[in-house]
Amino acid sequence: MSATSAxxxxxxxxxATRVAVLGGGPGGYxxxxxxxxxxxxxxxxxxxxxxxxxxLTDVVPSKTLIATAELMATVGGASELGVRFPGGSTPDSExxxxxxxxxxxxxxxxxxxxxxxxxxxxxRLEKEGVRILSGRGALDGPHAVVVTDGEDAGARVEADxxxxxxxxxxxxxxxxxxxxxxxxxxxxxxxIQEMPEHLIVVxxxxxxxxxxxxxDALGAHVTLVSSRDRVLPGEDADAAEVLEGVFxxxxxxxxxxxxxxxxxxxxxxxxxxxxxxxxxxxxxCIVAVGAVPNTGGIGLEEAGVxxxxxxxxxxxxVSRTSAxxxxxxxxxxxxxPLASVAAMQGRIAMWHAxxxxxxxxxxxxxxxxxxxxxEIATVGWTQAQIDSGEAQGEIVKLPxxxxxxxxMLGIHDGFVKLFCRSGSGTVIGGVVVAPRxxxxxxxxxxxxxxxLNVDDVAHAFTVYPSLSGSVAEAAxxxxxxxx
Numbered sequence: 001m002s003a004t005s006a007x008x009x010x011x012x013x014x015x016a017t018r019v020a021v022l023g024g025g026p027g028g029y030x031x032x033x034x035x036x037x038x039x040x041x042x043x044x045x046x047x048x049x050x051x052x053x054x055x056l057t058d059v060v061p062s063k064t065l066i067a068t069a070e071l072m073a074t075v076g077g078a079s080e081l082g083v084r085f086p087g088g089s090t091p092d093s094e095x096x097x098x099x100x101x102x103x104x105x106x107x108x109x110x111x112x113x114x115x116x117x118x119x120x121x122x123x124r125l126e127k128e129g130v131r132i133l134s135g136r137g138a139l140d141g142p143h144a145v146v147v148t149d150g151e152d153a154g155a156r157v158e159a160d161x162x163x164x165x166x167x168x169x170x171x172x173x174x175x176x177x178x179x180x181x182x183x184x185x186x187x188x189x190x191x192i193q194e195m196p197e198h199l200i201v202v203x204x205x206x207x208x209x210x211x212x213x214x215x216d217a218l219g220a221h222v223t224l225v226s227s228r229d230r231v232l233p234g235e236d237a238d239a240a241e242v243l244e245g246v247f248x249x250x251x252x253x254x255x256x257x258x259x260x261x262x263x264x265x266x267x268x269x270x271x272x273x274x275x276x277x278x279x280x281x282x283x284x285c286i287v288a289v290g291a292v293p294n295t296g297g298i299g300l301e302e303a304g305v306x307x308x309x310x311x312x313x314x315x316x317x318v319s320r321t322s323a324x325x326x327x328x329x330x331x332x333x334x335x336x337p338l339a340s341v342a343a344m345q346g347r348i349a350m351w352h353a354x355x356x357x358x359x360x361x362x363x364x365x366x367x368x369x370x371x372x373x374x375e376i377a378t379v380g381w382t383q384a385q386i387d388s389g390e391a392q393g394e395i396v397k398l399p400x401x402x403x404x405x406x407x408m409l410g411i412h413d414g415f416v417k418l419f420c421r422s423g424s425g426t427v428i429g430g431v432v433v434a435p436r437x438x439x440x441x442x443x444x445x446x447x448x449x450x451x452l453n454v455d456d457v458a459h460a461f462t463v464y465p466s467l468s469g470s471v472a473e474a475a476x477x478x479x480x481x482x483x
Contacts, residue, residue, distance in 0.1 A: 020145040020159035022137045025052025026339045027165035027329030031346030036128040045137035050121040057187040069217035073373045104193045139299035142323040161353040168291035168331035176263035196284040202260040203288035204231040213372040227259040239376045293332040317360030319349035365449040369438040377441035380429025380448040396477045405465035418474035425454045454478040
């Protein structure tokens, strides 16, 4: 039996099951769809809108903004390909200044697309017969959910199975309180109407790097404040080095080993004070220093649901919590904070709870991407783990500068890195740094998921010329090393 189908027996069992889902993000709505497919009586409680933060204030909006920034970055390199823009005084003039961004229109489009996607999610759930309640929800013991405020305040849902998918919120600093105008979290940036003259981004993790890259490409002067010795400290070191080099070459100010201690607004300016006493003055500041789970005040302790010291809900590989019949998915669990992982956790929870065929969550084959320019995509074991001896593997790294298609496209930065198991040659991971690396990582993800040998990858045909040809070439070079 496949994981997406159910026998008549399973459907009959699920039909008598009442499922309550607390939170309408990817973990919640995907769980609801699976439960409805299996015949359960499903209710979703969501406060802000279907799709949750992922659709309304996080992934969908940020990647829509980044899509515009990506176009601007392409325009910035167009002169190398022989493309001229009006406004230049000579054939060799750079297009900077000839093409500009209307940030109010960009953000208007961002919010419209997010609202449309949220409406699509709602329509799909309603089509499948899912009941939707609007408001803030909380557990009332392990077998009931109550709506504490909002449009449907006072509603109570009895449930045989409960899924918690309450997401997370931007972490703030005690001395850097967002005001929604000049000091911003990553949820608040879409109300800006004019391009920041000087944007300071505090935090050089994935979110900070993505917003710094986007606003730099859109035309703002950007200063990136990093408390670590490099940007993206949690990513592949070679990839982070490439991206930081690109940032600096484009004119971004990258302040390494500089911990922000305080952010203050003075009229139309903001001042960031560093731990060593230095200050940075700009027009706006985005505080991107991580996220905290939305698990407070929702009745977890009373229901017997255990949490970690950070407030994340403890779950096992099939999304079960410590309370019988209560499952959890998404950012509130502390597993990879990715929409794809949240969705899979939610599906797995319902497959398990409703008696369908299910396999435990496998994080080793999760692909992730940093949506900068160039993008950074990774999957599987890392070079740091191989270098430390945690994994036994061989490594090949090919710069894109030698790839024929990359030369045609004017791509100078980036690489393909592939890892295979010593002896067997099984592909165990990889890194791609390139435009649209989020697409190029898929063959590596497929190889990791299906435990393909480097020869399996090397012997598959690729188009010439293509960027994906570098993936096959890396596999060919690992042929001898993997033996």
